[in-house]
Amino acid sequence: MAWDDGGIFDLSAESDARDTWVWRSVVIGTGALLIVALEPSGAGMAAAAIGTAVVVPNVVDPEVWTSASGEWSELFNVFDAAVADLTEADAAMFAQWKDSAAESFHGFVNGTLLQVLARLREACNLMDDACTQMAIVVISTLVAYFSATVGAIVAALASNAGGPFSPAAKWAVFGVWAPVILAVIAAMVAAVATLWTTNKTLGDAFDALKNKIGEKDGRIDAASVRLPEPVKAVISRYDEWEKKS
Structure with missing residues (x-):
């Protein structure tokens, strides 16, 4: 997987791409x-293959996550406030408006809109939470990679100092390093x-909201609430409304 090849977060922002390439470097x-350190045993080329094919494409700046x-947390606060405000407004409205139209609208707000917003x-x-966990995973991965790789370098160099060149010793170092990295x-x-x-759960929730409210130019159109036709019919008969003074 390459993070900048159409993943959840494309590295299109210049700063994100720059920081990520610093980490990759x-x-x-x-x-x-x-x-x-592993050559000339041939183990170095095997390590290069793993690094090129598996490690480097998966390195990303933790700051992305x-x-x-933080952005998802802000959105949570927006929807949380929307749920609270709509609940309060519906309660205030229902206290002053008691008839079949009010019941229909109240049912739509509580049975549909509030449920979608809560979702x-x-x-x-x-x-x-998922992005926070991904940041932790990315940081942990980088720490594990550098720890294992530096340890392997030290072990490979130590095998050089320990006596005549031994390909088996270099491959043994590679054999310890590779499983950890993978x-x-x-x-x-x-x-x-x-x-x-x-991410799919979020997409399903947005689809549900679009189905209930409507969309315009690919965006949720909150300005025109799409009430079910039966509810519209009842509410439109304003001459039959009963308001409490």
């Missing part, structure tokens, strides 16, 4: 030192899969 540099977490609120909370990358991929599931 450090990873590439560390990997190059490992390759030199921490920033995303969006919880989806944003899930995305906030395991931490696999953990990152699993975390991304979880994030995609959460």
